[in-house]
Amino acid sequence: GCDLLQKSCQTASIATAEKAAQTRKHVDAEVQTEAPVPVSAPSVSPHDDPRLAAFLRRVEAMVIRELNKNWQSHAFDGFEVNWTEQQPTVTCLHTLGYPPAQGEGLHVTSVSWNTTGSVVACAYGRLDDGDWSTLKSFVCAWNLDRRGLNPRQPSAVVEVPSAVMCLAFHPAQPSYIAGGLYSGEVLVWDMSHPEDPLLWRTGLTDDTHTDPVYQVVWLPEPRHSHRFQVLSVATDGKVLLWQGVGAGRLQLTEGFALVVQQLPKNTKLKKPPRGETEVGATAVAFSSFDPSLFVLGTEGGFPLQCSLAAEEAALARMPSSVPLRAPARLTFSPHGGPIYSVSCSPFHRNLFLSAGTDGHIHLYSMLQAQPLASLQLSHKYLFAVRWSPVRPLVFAAASGEGDVQLFDLQKSSQKPTVSIKQTQDESPVYCLEFNHQQTQLLAAGDAKGTVKVWQLSTEFTEQGPRETEDLEQLAA
Amino acid sequence: MLGLGLPQRPPLVEETLKRIQSHKGVIGTMVVNAEGIPIRTTLDNSTTVQYAGLLHQLTMKARSTVRDIDPQNDLTFLRIRSKKHEIMVAPDKEYLLIVIQNPCE
Numbered sequence: 001g002c003d004l005l006q007k008s009c010q011t012a013s014i015a016t017a018e019k020a021a022q023t024r025k026h027v028d029a030e031v032q033t034e035a036p037v038p039v040s041a042p043s044v045s046p047h048d049d050p051r052l053a054a055f056l057r058r059v060e061a062m063v064i065r066e067l068n069k070n071w072q073s074h075a076f077d078g079f080e081v082n083w084t085e086q087q088p089t090v091t092c093l094h095t096l097g098y099p100p101a102q103g104e105g106l107h108v109t110s111v112s113w114n115t116t117g118s119v120v121a122c123a124y125g126r127l128d129d130g131d132w133s134t135l136k137s138f139v140c141a142w143n144l145d146r147r148g149l150n151p152r153q154p155s156a157v158v159e160v161p162s163a164v165m166c167l168a169f170h171p172a173q174p175s176y177i178a179g180g181l182y183s184g185e186v187l188v189w190d191m192s193h194p195e196d197p198l199l200w201r202t203g204l205t206d207d208t209h210t211d212p213v214y215q216v217v218w219l220p221e222p223r224h225s226h227r228f229q230v231l232s233v234a235t236d237g238k239v240l241l242w243q244g245v246g247a248g249r250l251q252l253t254e255g256f257a258l259v260v261q262q263l264p265k266n267t268k269l270k271k272p273p274r275g276e277t278e279v280g281a282t283a284v285a286f287s288s289f290d291p292s293l294f295v296l297g298t299e300g301g302f303p304l305q306c307s308l309a310a311e312e313a314a315l316a317r318m319p320s321s322v323p324l325r326a327p328a329r330l331t332f333s334p335h336g337g338p339i340y341s342v343s344c345s346p347f348h349r350n351l352f353l354s355a356g357t358d359g360h361i362h363l364y365s366m367l368q369a370q371p372l373a374s375l376q377l378s379h380k381y382l383f384a385v386r387w388s389p390v391r392p393l394v395f396a397a398a399s400g401e402g403d404v405q406l407f408d409l410q411k412s413s414q415k416p417t418v419s420i421k422q423t424q425d426e427s428p429v430y431c432l433e434f435n436h437q438q439t440q441l442l443a444a445g446d447a448k449g450t451v452k453v454w455q456l457s458t459e460f461t462e463q464g465p466r467e468t469e470d471l472e473q474l475a476a
Numbered sequence: 477m478l479g480l481g482l483p484q485r486p487p488l489v490e491e492t493l494k495r496i497q498s499h500k501g502v503i504g505t506m507v508v509n510a511e512g513i514p515i516r517t518t519l520d521n522s523t524t525v526q527y528a529g530l531l532h533q534l535t536m537k538a539r540s541t542v543r544d545i546d547p548q549n550d551l552t553f554l555r556i557r558s559k560k561h562e563i564m565v566a567p568d569k570e571y572l573l574i575v576i577q578n579p580c581e
Binding site for chain 1: 488489492493495496499500501502507515552553555557559562564566568570571573575577579
C-alpha cells in the first residue's frame with residue numbers, strides 16, 4: 001500500500017484594473033518597398049529572357065526527341081574505340097637486380113615508384129625469421145626513363161646498416177625516399193646525392209619503435225598541405241608521426257599505441273597470450289576520401305578502422321615524449337592469420353582489401369565488421385595487395401607461390417583474370433606497386449632479389465563504361 | 477504593392493529546362509550565350525565554365541566545317557559520344573543549349 005497525502009496550492013489573487021488608451025495626434029504617411037534587384041550568379045538583363053524563351057521553345061522538341069532516341073538506341077552497344085596501341089598480353093619490361101645484394105641472398109622487401117613515375121626503388125632485406133638487425137642492406141633506385149639503363153646497375157645505391165623493411169617515395173620531391181628498418185628506425189634519404197644521401201633519421205631514442213617497422217607512408221601536414229610528415233607502423237603496436245627538424249633528426253610529433261584492452265569490442269577476438277598487451281601493426285592504408293581515416297593490418301589478423309583525430313589516451317606503458325592515443329574505432333572480422341597488406345579503394349570511400357598468411361583476400365566495407373567477400377588466392381601466404389589506380393574493379397596480389405595475380409571483379413569474382421609467374425622456382429613475391437603516372441606499369445619484388453616491371457595489357461588500364469556503377473553495386 | 481514595371485521572369489524558360497533536366501539519364505543541362513558565357517546551368521560552377529568554353533569553341537568549329545563543305549548548309553545539332561556519356565548541343569545565333577546524358581548501355 002502507499003500513503004496518500006492531499007495537497008493543494010493556489011496563487012494569490014491577481015489584481016486587475018481597467019485602463020484605456022487613445023492616440024491624440026495622428027499623421028498620414030505612406031511606405032513602399034523598392035523593387036528588389038534580382039540577384040543571380042550569371043546576371044541576365046531582363047529583356048533577354050523573352051529571346052531565351054523563344055530559343056528554348058524552338059529547340060526543346062528536337063532535344064527531347066534526341067534524348068529519347070538515345071535512351072532507346074542500341075546503335076552503340078558493344079562499340080568500343082581504341083585510341084591507344086592495344087597491348088594484348090602482360091609483358092615483362094624490365095628485370096632489375098643488384099648483384100651484391102642478390103649474392104648475399106637478400107630479398108626485395110618493398111618497392112616504390114617516385115612522384116614522376118620514372119624511378120622505381122627497392123629495399124633489400126630479409127622477410128623470413130631471424131635476427132636481421134645488423135644485416136647490411138641496400139636501397140637501390142633505377143631511372144627507367146634514362147637512356148642506357150643497365151638493369152644490373154641501379155642509378156643510385158644507398159648502403160644501410162640494418163635490413164630495410166619498407167620504402168615510400170615522397171609525394172612531391174622526386175628524389176626523397178623514406179624507409180623503415182628492422183631495428184625500428186625510420187630514415188629519409190635523398191637519392192640524388194649518392195655520396196651523402198641521409199637527410200633525416202629517428203635515431204634510437206625512447207620514442208623510436210622497438211620492433212621492425214613494416215610500413216611507412218607520407219602524410220600532408222595538417223596546416224601546411226605542401227609539407228609532409230612520415231607515418232610509421234611497427235609490430236610494437238605503435239603508429240608514429242615524424243617531422244624532419246634541423247640537424248637531420250626526425251622528431252616525433254604525434255603517436256598512437258594499440259593496446260588489447262582498448263580494441264573496440266564489436267568483434268569477438270581470440271584471447272591474446274598471457275601478458276601481451278600490444279597489438280602488432282603490420283600494414284597501413286589511408287582513405288583517399290577522408291584524410292584522417294586509416295586502416296591498420298595487425299598480427300592478430302583483424303583490420304582496425306582508425307582515425308588520426310582520436311583523442312582517448314592509450315593505456316600503453318611505453319615511454320614517449322608525446323602522449324600516445326588509442327586510434328581504433330572499429331574492429332573488423334579477422335583473417336585466419338596475420339595480415340601483411342591493406343589497400344583502400346581510390347574509387348569508393350568505404351571499400352578496402354586486406355591480404356594475409358591465410359592466403360585469402362578479404363574485401364571489407366568501412367560500414368560493417370564482416371567482410372563483403374573472401375577469396376582464396378593462394379595455398380601459401382599473400383604478401384601484398386593493391387587496388388589499381390585506374391580500374392575501379394581491378395586489384396593485384398603478390399603470392400608466396402611466386403606469382404602476381406591480377407583480379408578483375410568485372411570479369412570474375414572467383415578466380416584471377418591473369419596470373420603472372422614472376423619466379424621460376426616458386427619463391428615468393430613480397431611486394432608490388434602500381435605506377436600512378438604510367439598506369440600500365442606494375443613493379444613487383446621477390447625473394448630472389450629481383451624487381452620485375454610488368455607492362456599490363458590494355459584491358460587492365462582502360463576504364464570500362466559502367467565500372468563505377470558496378471563498384472557501387474559491390475559495396476551495397 | 478508589387479513593382480508593376482518589372483517583367484516577371486517567363487516561367488517557360490525554367491519549365492523547359494526542368495523538363496529537359498528531368499529526362500531519363502540527363503546528368504546536366506546548361507544554356508550558353510553567343511560569347512560562350514553560361515547563363516543557366518544545373519551543374520557546379522567550375523564544371524559549367526569548362527563545358528561552356530570548350531563546347532562553344534567546338535560548336536563554332538563544327539559549324540564552319542559544315543559551311544565550308546557546302547555554303548548553303550548549316551549546323552543543326554552536334555552530338556559527341558564518349559565512353560562515359562553523350563553531350564548534345566543545340567546551336568543558335570544567340571545561344572547554345574548543352575545537355576549531358578548518360579545513355580542506357
